[in-house]
Amino acid sequence: MxxxxxxxxxxxxxxxxxxxxxxxxxxxxxxxxxxNPFDEFAIELAVQLREKRADVSAxxxxxxxxxxxxxxxxxxxxxxxxxxxxxxxxxxxxxxxLQLAAAIAAVVRDGxxxxxLLGKQEIxxxxxxxxxxxxxxxxxxxVGATVKAEFAADGRSVTAGRRIEGAxxxxxxxxxxxxxxxxxxxxxxxxxxxxxxxxxxxxxxTLGAADVPGLAAATGALxxxxxxxxxxxxxxxxxxxxxxxxxxAARELVRLLREEAKVI
Amino acid sequence: MTPDTRTPDFLELxxxxxxxxxxxxxAVGRFVDERVLPxxxxxxxxxxxxxxxxxxxxxxxxxxxxxKDYGCxxxxxxxxxxxMQELERGDSGLRSFASVQSGLVMYPIHxxxxxxxxxxxxxALARAEKVGCxxxxxxxxxxxPGTMKTHARKSAGDWVLNGAKxxxxxxxxxxVAVVWARxxxxxxxxxxxxxxxxxxxxxxxxxxxxxxxxxSELFFDDCRVPERNRLPEAAGLSAPLSCLxxxxxxxxxxxxxxxxxxxxxALTFAEQRTxxxxxxxxxxxxxxxxxxxxxxxxxAQLLAWQLGRLKDQDRMHHTQxxxxxxxxxxxxxxxxxxxxxxxxxxxxxVEQVPVRHMLxxxxxxxxxxxxxxxxxxxxxxxxxxxxx
Ligand SMILES: Cc1cc2nc3c(=O)[nH]c(=O)nc-3n(C[C@H](O)[C@H](O)[C@H](O)COP(=O)(O)OP(=O)(O)OC[C@H]3O[C@@H](n4cnc5c(N)ncnc54)[C@H](O)[C@@H]3O)c2cc1C
Numbered sequence: 001m002x003x004x005x006x007x008x009x010x011x012x013x014x015x016x017x018x019x020x021x022x023x024x025x026x027x028x029x030x031x032x033x034x035x036n037p038f039d040e041f042a043i044e045l046a047v048q049l050r051e052k053r054a055d056v057s058a059x060x061x062x063x064x065x066x067x068x069x070x071x072x073x074x075x076x077x078x079x080x081x082x083x084x085x086x087x088x089x090x091x092x093x094x095x096x097x098l099q100l101a102a103a104i105a106a107v108v109r110d111g112x113x114x115x116x117l118l119g120k121q122e123i124x125x126x127x128x129x130x131x132x133x134x135x136x137x138x139x140x141x142x143v144g145a146t147v148k149a150e151f152a153a154d155g156r157s158v159t160a161g162r163r164i165e166g167a168x169x170x171x172x173x174x175x176x177x178x179x180x181x182x183x184x185x186x187x188x189x190x191x192x193x194x195x196x197x198x199x200x201x202x203x204x205x206t207l208g209a210a211d212v213p214g215l216a217a218a219t220g221a222l223x224x225x226x227x228x229x230x231x232x233x234x235x236x237x238x239x240x241x242x243x244x245x246x247x248x249a250a251r252e253l254v255r256l257l258r259e260e261a262k263v264i
Numbered sequence: 265m266t267p268d269t270r271t272p273d274f275l276e277l278x279x280x281x282x283x284x285x286x287x288x289x290x291a292v293g294r295f296v297d298e299r300v301l302p303x304x305x306x307x308x309x310x311x312x313x314x315x316x317x318x319x320x321x322x323x324x325x326x327x328x329x330x331x332k333d334y335g336c337x338x339x340x341x342x343x344x345x346x347x348m349q350e351l352e353r354g355d356s357g358l359r360s361f362a363s364v365q366s367g368l369v370m371y372p373i374h375x376x377x378x379x380x381x382x383x384x385x386x387x388a389l390a391r392a393e394k395v396g397c398x399x400x401x402x403x404x405x406x407x408x409p410g411t412m413k414t415h416a417r418k419s420a421g422d423w424v425l426n427g428a429k430x431x432x433x434x435x436x437x438x439x440v441a442v443v444w445a446r447x448x449x450x451x452x453x454x455x456x457x458x459x460x461x462x463x464x465x466x467x468x469x470x471x472x473x474x475x476x477x478x479x480s481e482l483f484f485d486d487c488r489v490p491e492r493n494r495l496p497e498a499a500g501l502s503a504p505l506s507c508l509x510x511x512x513x514x515x516x517x518x519x520x521x522x523x524x525x526x527x528x529x530a531l532t533f534a535e536q537r538t539x540x541x542x543x544x545x546x547x548x549x550x551x552x553x554x555x556x557x558x559x560x561x562x563x564a565q566l567l568a569w570q571l572g573r574l575k576d577q578d579r580m581h582h583t584q585x586x587x588x589x590x591x592x593x594x595x596x597x598x599x600x601x602x603x604x605x606x607x608x609x610x611x612x613x614v615e616q617v618p619v620r621h622m623l624x625x626x627x628x629x630x631x632x633x634x635x636x637x638x639x640x641x642x643x644x645x646x647x648x649x650x651x652x
Contacts, residue, residue, distance in 0.1 A: 030265055074287065190295055193325035193337040196287050
């Protein structure tokens with residue numbers, strides 16, 4: 001069984017998010033970037049499968065992004081992926097999730113993968129589209145927001161648990177399939193320092209737009225969406241302090257709620 | 265690019281680091297954020313060393329990380345320094361544990377040990393299946409180890425140790441103690457194993473500093489140690505002093521982490537606290553205090569980096585380490601006190617980091633050579649005159 005993990009790089013959750021000057025994306029340069037936390041679960045699941053199952057022959061990590069995205073790839077390799085694919089080309093910059101999925105599908109379609117894992121969403125733009133779109137492009141089944149995954153002994157199918165409102169749904173799916181992973185399935189281990197050093201020596205294929213077979217046709221046909229304008233949420237209007245004795249102030253508060261805010 | 269005043273990394277030390285070094289720093293930093301910071305204040309308050317973190321630190325590869333053999337990562341000395349910085353951003357106690365294990369136990373065995381000693385101890389110490397301690401200081405004074413009283417006498421092919429060591433980090437938890445003792449041929453080093461008859465250890469309590477670290481007394485009472493446990497290549501006081509150079513190098517980096525933690529908390533507080541109608545950052549005196557902390561952290565960072573470069577090029581002189589240990593720990597202690605004060609009453613609570621770092625740094629400025637000792641070492645280098 002060959003497993004592919006799709007990794008994305010996102011701003012560290014502790015950084016202050018700024019909108020890029022052209023208004024079409026958040027600022028990603030000069031910001032501390034980390035592996036998308038949901039993709040970390042996918043990396044860990046893939047590595048656990050590799051460790052536990054004799055029939056898992058390889059785990060490949062794939063990322064689309066600028067040169068600096070190699071850092072995220074290195075983390076995946078340090079945790080236990082065998083090799084990496086880095087799609088790096090300015091042509092990919094403006095891609096929406098569907099176009100990205102088409103590009104990734106074109107690269108991995110003939111790679112002999114049986115399972116693709118990635119996080120259920122990315123914590124920066126939160127679209128959650130890439131996994132389902134990738135499954136669509138490959139015409140594979142997709143299980144979203146997986147919190148449990150039991151792989152059949154013959155490696156042909158997986159029984160997956162999904163958290164849904166008030167219950168857990170259990171679905172069985174035949175491989176090849178795309179699973180997007182939710183919090184709760186596993187936590188990624190810390191990459192050890194010796195493994196971080198070894199990760200440098202693992203093979204990474206860097207591909208540009210020209211190396212992706214049929215890219216123009218695949219993405220062009222989709223049209224795609226473009227981010228036009230990002231706005232920060234409006235600042236909250238300042239609160240109002242009602243002065244006076246408690247009884248008076250309470251009376252005034254009720255009056256304001258009734259007459260001005262019209263909520264009671 | 266806007267200079268980073270939050271980490272802080274005002275002069276872009278980040279840009280001087282290699283990819284490897286940045287990866288190492290971030291990996292250890294994350295461990296500290298997620299595993300150390302949530303528990304460390306409680307450990308400090310209740311005088312508890314977080315033993316549960318030791319195996320995790322070993323799994324990360326934090327012990328002996330510069331060695332290229334025995335399953336270690338083979339990192340640069342700058343990467344090693346960054347590990348110390350991140351650990352001490354958590355707590356000086358945790359950094360002390362790592363300093364002792366790597367710089368004061370694995371290093372002397374690696375440098376002065378026999379092949380058998382290396383095989384036996386280094387892999388186990390790297391995995392922290394075994395813990396070590398380093399016994400040099402004695403009850404009658406640490407600054408002048410040349411006058412140590414602990415002695416080893418040859419007897420029927422073995423060595424018989426008598427004496428006591430004081431203020432020994434990890435003493436009671438150690439499986440092996442690297443013990444320095446006087447012999448007829450000068451100072452020699454011995455690996456004394458836990459359980460050896462005549463060897464006992466006892467914890468020192470009532471510390472108001474390094475409370476999340478074990479500090480002990482060691483006693484040797486006709487303690488018989490076989491010749492094969494003597495470090496064969498260690499001859500004279502220069503051997504333990506060379507170990508101290510390793511540990512002092514790590515401390516010069518570690519202190520930066522403690523200072524960063526204090527500075528960040530002071531800055532956040534100053535941005536949020538409103539007094540006299542404005543947040544504190546609007547006050548000239550507050551700005552001057554923050555600017556001064558930033559200045560001192562920045563100079564310490566660049567000093568540590570150049571020291572690391574010299575060490576990586578095998579050109580570092582021990583008096584340069586003395587200057588760096590003195591400067592950087594003094595810097596960190598002053599920044600911690602300043603941050604403690606800036607936080608007002610909240611600053612005396614262990615729920616804020618500065619008071620913990622401030623108290624810890626009182627040990628850090630004392631051990632591995634007091635500030636005065638480092639000044640005298642640098643003074644001797646300037647003048648050629650010993651004034652100890
Ligand atoms: C928490 C903690 C952990 C420690 N861990 C270890 C360990 O693992 N292994 C180990 O071997 N030791 C350890 N130490 C001991 C430490 O290294 C010594 O405390 C230190 O070297 C100072 O020795 P001392 O305490 O005996 O002070 P002293 O040497 O007695 O010094 C007392 C004072 O005299 C000053 N002084 C010394 N010489 C001169 C001079 N010539 N002129 C003017 N002033 C001078 C000193 O600066 C100091 O202020 C630890 C200490 C602490 C606090």
